[in-house]
Amino acid sequence: MTKFIIRRSLFTLPVMVLVTFVVFIALHLAPGDPIELFLNPDTTWTSEETRQEIIDELRARLGLDKPMHEQFLTYLGNVVRLDFGDSLYTNRPIIEELVPRYQATLELTFFAMIISLSIGVVVGVLSAVYANTWIDSTITFLGLAGVSIPQFWLGLMLMLLFALQLGWLPPSGRPASAFTPEGFRFVILPALTLGISGAGLLARIIRSQMLEILSEDYIRTARAKGLHERVVILKHGLRSSMLPIVTVFGLQFGALLAGAVVIETVFSYPGVGRYLLQAVSNRDFPAVQTGTLFVALTFVLVNLLVDVIYAILDPRIRYS
Amino acid sequence: MTQHFVKRALLAVFAAAVLVPATISAQDATEACPGSINGDLVVALNNDLFSTDPLMGGTIAAVNYNMALSDPLVIMGDVGPSPWLIESWEATPEGVYTWNLRQGVNFHDGTPFNAEALVYNIERLRNPDNEYRYGSYFARTTALNVIDEYTLEVVNESFDVEFMDRMINITPGSPTAYETLGEDFITAPVGTGPFRFVSYTAGERAVLERNPDYWQAGKPCLNSITFRFIPEEAVRLIELEAGTVHVAMDMAASAIQAQSAGLELITTPPRGQQMVYFNLSRITDPLVRQAVNHAINRQAIVTNVYQDMSVVGFYPMPPSVWAFNDTTQVYDYDVTLANELLDQAGWVMGPDGIREKDGQQLVWSMPTSNIPSRQQASEMVAGMLSEIGIGIEMQGMDQLTFIDTVRAGNYDIAWYEWAGSTSDPWAYSGGLHSEYAFNVTQFGDPTLDSLLDQALVIQDREARQALYDEYFSIVMENAYVASVAFKPEVTVIRPEVEGVQFPGGRLLFESVTLNT
Numbered sequence: 063m064t065k066f067i068i069r070r071s072l073f074t075l076p077v078m079v080l081v082t083f084v085v086f087i088a089l090h091l092a093p094g095d096p097i098e099l100f101l102n103p104d105t106t107w108t109s110e111e112t113r114q115e116i117i118d119e120l121r122a123r124l125g126l127d128k129p130m131h132e133q134f135l136t137y138l139g140n141v142v143r144l145d146f147g148d149s150l151y152t153n154r155p156i157i158e159e160l161v162p163r164y165q166a167t168l169e170l171t172f173f174a175m176i177i178s179l180s181i182g183v184v185v186g187v188l189s190a191v192y193a194n195t196w197i198d199s200t201i202t203f204l205g206l207a208g209v210s211i212p213q214f215w216l217g218l219m220l221m222l223l224f225a226l227q228l229g230w231l232p233p234s235g236r237p238a239s240a241f242t243p244e245g246f247r248f249v250i251l252p253a254l255t256l257g258i259s260g261a262g263l264l265a266r267i268i269r270s271q272m273l274e275i276l277s278e279d280y281i282r283t284a285r286a287k288g289l290h291e292r293v294v295i296l297k298h299g300l301r302s303s304m305l306p307i308v309t310v311f312g313l314q315f316g317a318l319l320a321g322a323v324v325i326e327t328v329f330s331y332p333g334v335g336r337y338l339l340q341a342v343s344n345r346d347f348p349a350v351q352t353g354t355l356f357v358a359l360t361f362v363l364v365n366l367l368v369d370v371i372y373a374i375l376d377p378r379i380r381y382s
Numbered sequence: 383m384t385q386h387f388v389k390r391a392l393l394a395v396f397a398a399a400v401l402v403p404a405t406i407s408a409q410d411a412t413e414a415c416p417g418s419i420n421g422d423l424v425v426a427l428n429n430d431l432f433s434t435d436p437l438m439g440g441t442i443a444a445v446n447y448n449m450a451l452s453d454p455l456v457i458m459g460d461v462g463p464s465p466w467l468i469e470s471w472e473a474t475p476e477g478v479y480t481w482n483l484r485q486g487v488n489f490h491d492g493t494p495f496n497a498e499a500l501v502y503n504i505e506r507l508r509n510p511d512n513e514y515r516y517g518s519y520f521a522r523t524t525a526l527n528v529i530d531e532y533t534l535e536v537v538n539e540s541f542d543v544e545f546m547d548r549m550i551n552i553t554p555g556s557p558t559a560y561e562t563l564g565e566d567f568i569t570a571p572v573g574t575g576p577f578r579f580v581s582y583t584a585g586e587r588a589v590l591e592r593n594p595d596y597w598q599a600g601k602p603c604l605n606s607i608t609f610r611f612i613p614e615e616a617v618r619l620i621e622l623e624a625g626t627v628h629v630a631m632d633m634a635a636s637a638i639q640a641q642s643a644g645l646e647l648i649t650t651p652p653r654g655q656q657m658v659y660f661n662l663s664r665i666t667d668p669l670v671r672q673a674v675n676h677a678i679n680r681q682a683i684v685t686n687v688y689q690d691m692s693v694v695g696f697y698p699m700p701p702s703v704w705a706f707n708d709t710t711q712v713y714d715y716d717v718t719l720a721n722e723l724l725d726q727a728g729w730v731m732g733p734d735g736i737r738e739k740d741g742q743q744l745v746w747s748m749p750t751s752n753i754p755s756r757q758q759a760s761e762m763v764a765g766m767l768s769e770i771g772i773g774i775e776m777q778g779m780d781q782l783t784f785i786d787t788v789r790a791g792n793y794d795i796a797w798y799e800w801a802g803s804t805s806d807p808w809a810y811s812g813g814l815h816s817e818y819a820f821n822v823t824q825f826g827d828p829t830l831d832s833l834l835d836q837a838l839v840i841q842d843r844e845a846r847q848a849l850y851d852e853y854f855s856i857v858m859e860n861a862y863v864a865s866v867a868f869k870p871e872v873t874v875i876r877p878e879v880e881g882v883q884f885p886g887g888r889l890l891f892e893s894v895t896l897n898t
Contacts, residue, residue: 116510152432152433154568163584218616218617218620221617221620222620225620225624225626226620226623226624229624232624232626233617233620233621233624234617234620234621235586235610235612236583237587327614328614328617330610330613330614330617332583333585336613337585340585343780
């Protein structure tokens with residue numbers, strides 16, 4: 063088991079280097095000189111020479127005057143030492159700015175996953191148990207709607223309903239961590255918006271998995287020996303259906319992280335998504351690079367975790 | 383005058399944020415608060431501050447935060463700057479400015495605000511290592527002479543009509559705090575303003591509390607101000623309606639909805655310029671440009687895209703600016719005349735509805751910003767031009783790329799908006815100056831340049847009026863631009879908020895009260 067985990071973790075290393083490379087190259091191949099783009103067009107320069115001096119100085123400071131491969135190696139070295147440089151816009155260390163944002167996004171994603179799982183499992187099981195009845199059709203329709211509704215619109219609608227009409231929850235913001243009583247009220251609406259879109263997919267997968275399992279021999283045996291139907295479904299049925307859910311969970315986590323960009327803007331939520339969006343519109347290229355890298359690496363790590371959990375749940379996987 | 387100076391001065395004018403006058407000065411704002419001091423005001427800004435340092439500024443969000451944390455050197459009045467931290471000033475034609483500073487003003491840490499403190503702030507701004515946005519205001523300052531504790535002499539290379547206007551952006555910080563805190567100043571910024579810094583969470587909020595020792599005795603009337611950063615206008619409106627926000631800025635697109643929800647609007651006079659620019663190096667025939675001017679239905683754009691919040695403006699200067707002159711030629715909406723002008727210019731209507739001349743079709747490129755209202759306005763202009771046989775190839779792009787593209791001259795025609803400007807006519811005249819770095823029209827005319835250069839350095843208003851009249855009559859006659867409309871800055875407040883003043887498109891907080 064330990065051997066598997068170590069081997070699987072080692073496989074992650076080249077992926078991480080590759081991810082770093084892709085993020086690096088994508089930003090360098092994007093049209094426009096990052097320095098020229100960054101300079102505020104409204105800035106007044108005493109002369110063209112001072113402007114050029116500042117450009118050259120910035121270029122040298124960021125190492126952009128060196129050949130590409132050298133730049134990448136320096137960048138990789140810095141990343142390994144957790145030195146991500148300073149933001150061009152605020153002149154503050156990017157890591158200092160990013161960590162609280164990252165924490166906010168993880169909190170949001172965490173609660174969205176809980177909502178997604180709760181709705182997805184309940185609805186998926188119901189849908190399978192009542193397969194091909196009106197309950198199933200309604201759930202299928204709602205699930206499809208959940209996946210298809212734009213998050214931007216759903217967010218505003220939930221805000222109108224729960225914050226404006228009912229007055230139960232605050233519309234937007236994040237005055238404190240979601241793990242405090244004050245902050246928790248603020249995370250509900252954005253997490254719900256994110257969670258609903260994820261729940262649809264999860265419900266569909268659980269439904270088909272459950273349907274397959276409910277027709278297995280051991281379920282018939284369980285029923286034959288007189289077990290209560292609830293025990294049959296939850297203990298014998300659902301437990302065996304959980305395995306593929308772990309995989310979907312990993313993929314969903316990535317999707318939620320990406321979806322957070324939209325949700326964070328709508329709900330004025332200070333997470334990585336909004337940080338990235340602001341960095342892009344300020345053309346703050348080191349900040350964009352680091353933010354993207356954080357999100358990408360999170361995705362890689364979550365998938366590593368999923369594989370490990372998978373191996374624990376199903377011993378056959380380790381040997382293949 | 384050097385070329386650099388002209389370029390720099392013009393840049394500075396256009397770089398200035400939204401400034402609109404209102405009759406207000408520190409003197410008339412000193413009566414006591416109407417009730418007891420209480421209330422926690424929540425203000426929604428459209429963006430993060432990025433820096434809590436009061437010298438930074440640069441965005442609508444940041445300048446409004448600065449108005450609470452510190453005090454501006456001057457504020458915008460009806461016809462130019464009015465006293466604030468600078469109580470009175472004199473300027474010589476040679477460019478020597480004598481500033482008499484307000485006495486009895488202290489920074490929140492007890493450091494007195496005086497000539498020395500102001501010199502420290504200006505030097506800090508001027509130091510390029512600090513990367514402050516307003517440092518260039520003092521690029522032509524050759525000496526800062528402290529005459530006495532409350533008198534500062536600023537010696538510039540020459541007189542500049544805009545110099546004092548720009549001082550509305552300067553909101554000083556405590557020299558003691560800058561020195562002792564160094565880079566950590568932004569974690570505990572210190573100004574002179576009605577409110578003191580409490581906390582800042584990037585991307586979320588900044589909280590300020592009442593400064594009991596404010597120089598206007600008895601003010602401010604609130605316990606605290608919280609600035610929240612809410613990028614979506616629709617969400618700012620929901621927060622206002624829910625009562626979780628009391629004041630929201632930058633609300634032009636939802637002004638009508640806000641009114642019907644029982645909220646109050648505070649608008650500045652319409653000063654933000656909305657216009658169609660031609661690339662004059664490509665569209666050289668004045669007849670063609672006149673045709674375009676006649677083909678644009680300005681009222682339709684204002685009604686459909688800007689919900690009548692903007693006002694139609696044929697003349698490229700808003701009526702509220704003193705040098706406005708409505709006696710010059712205007713281009714009424716007249717499609718028949720527009721078609722005649724194009725016929726006259728030799729462009730013949732082709733079989734596919736696009737005009738041709740010498741085997742060449744009249745098709746123009748039109749880059750378009752992705753800001754929804756600007757995209758819609760561009761689409762309407764393109765539709766109107768297609769009616770007179772001009773083909774338009776629209777290219778959508780994000781706002782920054784759009785600005786780069788247009789300023790580089792890679793376009794034929796473009797819908798362009800300036801974010802408002804100062805009260806001086808200079809702000810509305812620079813777009814065609816050949817030395818102007820944003821010369822988006824790719825144009826240079828020595829006569830126009832010289833008229834503008836002269837108007838910048840003289841103080842006599844009548845003489846300036848004559849120069850601007852001549853300048854704009856040339857611009858209008860040749861249809862160098864197609865001015866469409868002017869838009870106001872819109873702030874929405876809840877009914878329980880009182881005493882809001884909005885000089886220069888920025889909020890004055892010391893007299894604001896909250897009836898809860």
